Amino acid sequence: MFICPYYSYESFYRMPEIDPISYIRFLNASPNSPAIDVYLNDRRIFKNLTYKSFSDYVSVPSGVYNIKIFPSGNNLNPILDKRLPISAGKIFTMSSIGNYPNMGLLSIEDVRRPKIPGKAFIRFVHLSPDAPSVDVKLPNGNVLFPNVSYKGVTRYLPVSPGKYTLEVFTSDSGKKVLYIPNIRIIPNRFYSVYAVGNVSRDPKLQVLIPLDGNSYLH
Known part of the structure; x- marks a missing residue:
């Protein structure tokens, strides 16, 4: 789980607060794919997701992330390598789509x-x-x-x-x-x-x- 400290700044006026933390989970929806591992900025966050499996949600700070998908147990040749923005205060289901090895990634906001x-x-x-x-x-x-x-x-x-x-x-x-x-x-x-x-x-x-x-x- 990724944790981002929250800082408040005092000024002459108060801006509306936006929760900097978002949540993501992952779905393996690629019909013929092997079990997969998902890496976020080169850190594995989801392991051994078989077809039709959902991960739990994890919290992440907002930002732009590099998402890589590998066959489970292999971190040398990614099936997918993509940069993806994650907005503040959102909830997303990230899904692998398409047929292996030509898999794509779809970001679905909950x-x-x-x-x-x-x-x-x-x-x-x-x-x-x-x-x-x-x-x-x-x-x-x-x-x-x-x-x-x-x-x-x-x-x-x-x-x-x-x-x-x-x-x-x-x-x-x-x-x-x-x-x-x-x-x-x-x-x-x-x-x-x-x-x-x-x-x-x-x-x-x-x-x-x-x-x-x-x-x-x-």
Whole structure:
């Protein structure tokens, strides 16, 4: 965990305070990748993340970071080497995307927003490298998230708590590619439905539904 001391400066007037600490976690969403290690400024922060695995969140000071991904146990030839800004007071899910060895990195902000009493928030994240744009619907045909393309991240949608079934269709042909029953939604929580895997080959398309950090990180 990275810790940054907080300094306050006195002046004739007080500027609004911005928390200098942000939080990041990592998702390995590359369908055919080996287990990976993630380095931040040449320091390993996440170890042995297999496909579909999420790390815990770690705190980091804001700044520009060098992120490297290696096959687990190897730190000589990175699969990915990228510089990435991390803004102050934010929460991010960093995700490996694409197919190994041509992997990319997608930074997904877990947006902080006021909670609505008695409501939860849900969004959809399209990380399937060979899937076309999709529509996410309820069984009654109501469209929650239309025309979400690869690497697309929708806005959070407020919903009432309860159990939900989602159906995912290709936007162009209307073919159903996913059926997701019995998603349990608890009030005052933020959820992302991550679509990972492939439509045309193994590993097949499926979803991951973690609790996002904006539910409990302050």
